[in-house]
Amino acid sequence: MPDSWLDLAPDTEFGLATLPYGVFSTDADPATRIGVAVGAHVLDLGAAARAVGAPFADAVAAPNLDTLLAAGRPVWDGVRAALTAWFTDPAFEDRIRPHLADRASVRLHLPFTVADYVDFYSSEHHAHNVGRIFRPEQEPLTPNWKHLPIGYHGRAGTVVVSGTDVVRPTGQRRPPGEQAPVFGPSTRLDIEAEVGFVVGTPSPMGERVPVDSFADHVFGVFLLNDWSSRDLQAWEYVPLGPFLGKSFATSVSPWVVPLAALEAARVEQPAQDPEPLPYLRGSEPWGLDLRLEVYLNGNRVSRPPFAGMYWTAAQQLAHMTVNGASLRTGDVYASGTVSGPDKEQRGCFLELTWGGREPLVLADGTERTFLEDGDEVVIRATAPGPDGATVHLGEVSGRILPAR
Amino acid sequence: MPDSWLDLAPDTEFGLATLPYGVFSTDADPATRIGVAVGAHVLDLGAAARAVGAPFADAVAAPNLDTLLAAGRPVWDGVRAALTAWFTDPAFEDRIRPHLADRASVRLHLPFTVADYVDFYSSEHHAHNVGRIFRPEQEPLTPNWKHLPIGYHGRAGTVVVSGTDVVRPTGQRRPPGEQAPVFGPSTRLDIEAEVGFVVGTPSPMGERVPVDSFADHVFGVFLLNDWSSRDLQAWEYVPLGPFLGKSFATSVSPWVVPLAALEAARVEQPAQDPEPLPYLRGSEPWGLDLRLEVYLNGNRVSRPPFAGMYWTAAQQLAHMTVNGASLRTGDVYASGTVSGPDKEQRGCFLELTWGGREPLVLADGTERTFLEDGDEVVIRATAPGPDGATVHLGEVSGRILPAR
Numbered sequence: 110m111p112d113s114w115l116d117l118a119p120d121t122e123f124g125l126a127t128l129p130y131g132v133f134s135t136d137a138d139p140a141t142r143i144g145v146a147v148g149a150h151v152l153d154l155g156a157a158a159r160a161v162g163a164p165f166a167d168a169v170a171a172p173n174l175d176t177l178l179a180a181g182r183p184v185w186d187g188v189r190a191a192l193t194a195w196f197t198d199p200a201f202e203d204r205i206r207p208h209l210a211d212r213a214s215v216r217l218h219l220p221f222t223v224a225d226y227v228d229f230y231s232s233e234h235h236a237h238n239v240g241r242i243f244r245p246e247q248e249p250l251t252p253n254w255k256h257l258p259i260g261y262h263g264r265a266g267t268v269v270v271s272g273t274d275v276v277r278p279t280g281q282r283r284p285p286g287e288q289a290p291v292f293g294p295s296t297r298l299d300i301e302a303e304v305g306f307v308v309g310t311p312s313p314m315g316e317r318v319p320v321d322s323f324a325d326h327v328f329g330v331f332l333l334n335d336w337s338s339r340d341l342q343a344w345e346y347v348p349l350g351p352f353l354g355k356s357f358a359t360s361v362s363p364w365v366v367p368l369a370a371l372e373a374a375r376v377e378q379p380a381q382d383p384e385p386l387p388y389l390r391g392s393e394p395w396g397l398d399l400r401l402e403v404y405l406n407g408n409r410v411s412r413p414p415f416a417g418m419y420w421t422a423a424q425q426l427a428h429m430t431v432n433g434a435s436l437r438t439g440d441v442y443a444s445g446t447v448s449g450p451d452k453e454q455r456g457c458f459l460e461l462t463w464g465g466r467e468p469l470v471l472a473d474g475t476e477r478t479f480l481e482d483g484d485e486v487v488i489r490a491t492a493p494g495p496d497g498a499t500v501h502l503g504e505v506s507g508r509i510l511p512a513r
Numbered sequence: 514m515p516d517s518w519l520d521l522a523p524d525t526e527f528g529l530a531t532l533p534y535g536v537f538s539t540d541a542d543p544a545t546r547i548g549v550a551v552g553a554h555v556l557d558l559g560a561a562a563r564a565v566g567a568p569f570a571d572a573v574a575a576p577n578l579d580t581l582l583a584a585g586r587p588v589w590d591g592v593r594a595a596l597t598a599w600f601t602d603p604a605f606e607d608r609i610r611p612h613l614a615d616r617a618s619v620r621l622h623l624p625f626t627v628a629d630y631v632d633f634y635s636s637e638h639h640a641h642n643v644g645r646i647f648r649p650e651q652e653p654l655t656p657n658w659k660h661l662p663i664g665y666h667g668r669a670g671t672v673v674v675s676g677t678d679v680v681r682p683t684g685q686r687r688p689p690g691e692q693a694p695v696f697g698p699s700t701r702l703d704i705e706a707e708v709g710f711v712v713g714t715p716s717p718m719g720e721r722v723p724v725d726s727f728a729d730h731v732f733g734v735f736l737l738n739d740w741s742s743r744d745l746q747a748w749e750y751v752p753l754g755p756f757l758g759k760s761f762a763t764s765v766s767p768w769v770v771p772l773a774a775l776e777a778a779r780v781e782q783p784a785q786d787p788e789p790l791p792y793l794r795g796s797e798p799w800g801l802d803l804r805l806e807v808y809l810n811g812n813r814v815s816r817p818p819f820a821g822m823y824w825t826a827a828q829q830l831a832h833m834t835v836n837g838a839s840l841r842t843g844d845v846y847a848s849g850t851v852s853g854p855d856k857e858q859r860g861c862f863l864e865l866t867w868g869g870r871e872p873l874v875l876a877d878g879t880e881r882t883f884l885e886d887g888d889e890v891v892i893r894a895t896a897p898g899p900d901g902a903t904v905h906l907g908e909v910s911g912r913i914l915p916a917r
Contacts, residue, residue, distance in 0.1 A: 224669070224670055225668055225669055225670045227756075230753060243752075244752075251751050251752055252687075252692070253685075253687075253694070253748055253749060253751070256685060256693070256694050257685055257694075257749065259749065259752075259753055259756075260753065260756055261665065261666070261753040261754050261755075261756050262665070262666035262667055262668055262756070262760070263666055264629055264666055264838055265628070265629055265669070266628055266629045266838070266839055266840070266841045266844065267718060267838050267839055269718070276718070276719035276837050278836035278837050279721070279835060279836060279837070280835050280836045281657075281660060281661055281790065283656075283657075288656070289660070289787065290657070290660050290661075290790070292790045292791070292792065295836075314671060314673070314680070314761075314762070315680035315914075315917060316917065317683070317917075338836070341836065344657055345657060345661065345663065346752070346753075346754075347655050347657070347752075348647075348648075348655055348663075348750070348751075348754070349634060349663055349664065349665040349750075349754040349755065350665050350750075350752070350753040350754020350755070351665075351753065351754070352631075352663075352664055352665050352666070353832070353833075353835065353836040353838070354836075356666070356833075356836060356838040357718075357836040357837045357838050358718070358837075383693065386685065386694070386696045387696070388696065428757070429757075429760075431683060431684050431757065432682035432683060432684045432699075432742070432745065432757040432758075432760060432761040433680050433682050433683070433761045433762075433917070434668055434670070434671050434757070434760040434761050435670055435671055436670070437670045440670065510719075513719060513720065513721075513837070
């Protein structure tokens with residue numbers, strides 16, 4: 110990466126290779142506005158764009174990312190090119206520096222208005238493990254699994270920004286061997302380490318979005334924790350899928366990394382056999398070498414590798430619209446739990462503890478099957494950037510509060 | 514009902530017993546605004562409220578129902594009381610009449626911004642029939658069915674107003690006896706005749722909404738057609754539920770009938786055995802004697818009775834929030850297909866034709882299993898009103914366009 114007039118350490122989180130977008134406010138100015146994370150700073154993007162007289166100033170002088178998302182790929186590329194120029198060309202320093210805030214001191218908000226939220230199920234390792242745990246008498250993968258990226262709609266209204274506490278959900282569960290359910294706080298509260306994608310450019314109802322149009326529609330990438338209550342889910346999910354086991358909360362990281370930052374992270378996805386139907390075949394690789402880490406109360410418990418996902422985000426987008434469903438600006442879709450082939454690469458406690466039968470012993474000596482009140486989960490990720498740089502996806506965190 | 518200075522025939526659709534809310538525009542004024550249907554007229558509610566100096570004028574002088582929905586039960590009751598006064602007291606005629614438009618000439622729009630959309634599955638007759646058709650080797654009702662109102666999230670972005678054409682969806686289906694899917698237009702396109710509910714008053718994350726708070730949160734009722742592709746659905750729905758088989762379109766009637774109009778239609782729901790868990794028990798009846806009719810190309814094919822639904826909308830709301838999921842203004846939830854015990858009371862063609870095996874012979878002599886291109890489906894409903902009056906829910910219609 111080119112040098113910056115900013116004091117960016119070589120190993121800084123959010124160097125010039127990343128330049129992610131979020132929404133922040135400060136004690137001095139509680140109005141929410143778009144920020145760009147760079148090193149230890151946050152740039153007030155709208156104020157900077159006005160100071161410079163950037164042509165995209167109207168799209169970014171906004172309380173959240175919605176207008177920028179709707180502006181489309183040429184504007185996204187223009188903003189990113191401008192940011193790189195501002196931070197590397199000393200001629201901009203006088204106009205840009207006044208609009209930097211200390212990143213440690215700002216408050217971060219949900220970066221955009223979530224339209225619809227779809228959750229996929231695209232890690233073969235995860236699906237295989239869950240199938241063995243939930244349906245041991247059957248084939249772990251359902252017959253459709255390798256023909257289409259299985260997905261379902263989740264609750265958009267409970268998507269919250271990283272750092273939001275999560276109240277332990279209450280509901281029905283059926284104890285093993287019983288016929289009737291009991292009522293109470295969930296006893297098998299879990300996470301799912303996922304990667305989320307946000308749609309910028311909408312599409313009309315009745316038309317499909319081809320696999321190769323992925324980068325025209327999707328703005329960027331973030332981390333997502335699909336909190337899951339396994340006991341509620343197991344009782345409710347046949348025949349219409351997960352509902353209350355998931356809908357109480359979904360946490361997202363505050364910094365949306367633009368697709369353009371992930372060019373160096375693009376890899377071939379795993380070989381697909383059988384070959385998918387033509388509408389799911391693309392001409393460019395959209396596997397992404399994102400390297401996730403999951404921490405429980407500061408102990409790293411997993412390192413899920415996103416590069417091994419069976420279905421790519423480009424295929425998921427094509428599938429989601431093949432029936433003519435429209436896309437709206439702010440539509441979110443998530444990868445599904447990211448799990449690798451190894452035990453320490455599993456993206457949820459259901460798998461890590463094999464349905465709760467094999468407790469996890471943490472580095473600090475404590476044991477866990479599922480989450481306890483007060484537990485804090487943090488998911489982080491990085492990806493390879495250009496010229497040996499590292500792209501940072503930041504983190505999504507959340508702490509469990511007792512049931513009410 | 515009291516007399517009106519308006520020319521309302523005794524059997525008029527949308528008499529004073531109904532007074533539903535919608536959003537309209539006219540050729541002369543394309544701006545969308547709130548309308549109230551009354552007989553052959555639409556009242557421009559915002560303009561009328563300003564003319565009268567009503568205290569709620571700000572909440573109803575709006576491009577759609579969102580602000581009125583958010584205003585809460587006391588405002589809803591105040592607006593309805595004012596409407597009744599305006600149309601019955603001749604002293605208001607001079608100020609109200611100028612704000613009436615010819616209902617046949619206005620254009621109707623989606624009445625509010627849909628937040629989340631949840632679809633339930635609460636007719637025992639429907640669930641029983643579908644279970645027998647889709648899973649003939651198993652018990653028709655899953656073990657959870659009588660313990661909780663099964664539901665799942667649908668796609669809010671493809672909820673469209675009545676009269677919107679529906680493009681036949683395309684996707685994967687697996688022909689009988691085959692291992693691999695084929696791709697193409699859906700061959701088993703269906704409807705589901707349902708009743709929708711819209712949330713006005715939100716609730717915070719982490720808190721439950723009790724059954725008895727139903728009328729504090731839910732503003733009103735409308736008709737909903739949950740268009741369904743049975744071939745896409747059958748192939749995709751295990752294990753995470755319906756997705757593309759439903760997400761291409763959901764049509765809603767344009768007139769939202771306030772709960773207050775349905776007081777005379779409230780009935781006891783069917784007896785529930787086993788008794789539901791305490792959080793699903795309410796102290797007041799919320800069965801609703803809505804009488805649906807389904808028309809295909811002008812032929813009445815079914816008369817589904819809503820009064821027989823096993824789970825009420827009040828129970829559905831309590832269940833949807835028992836895990837702490839928040840409610841937002843504009844959240845929609847639907848009953849699930851309304852089917853009665855008799856063949857001519859079934860709310861979808863899957864049931865009416867028993868999985869396509871028993872074609873329906875229409876009054877005009879044509880036969881149908883599933884929908885053909887050009888078919889138009891209309892769902893209407895009425896309910897008993899006060900003093901022998903009839904409450905009208907209007908209709909939701911849609912025509913099938915060929916796949917693209």
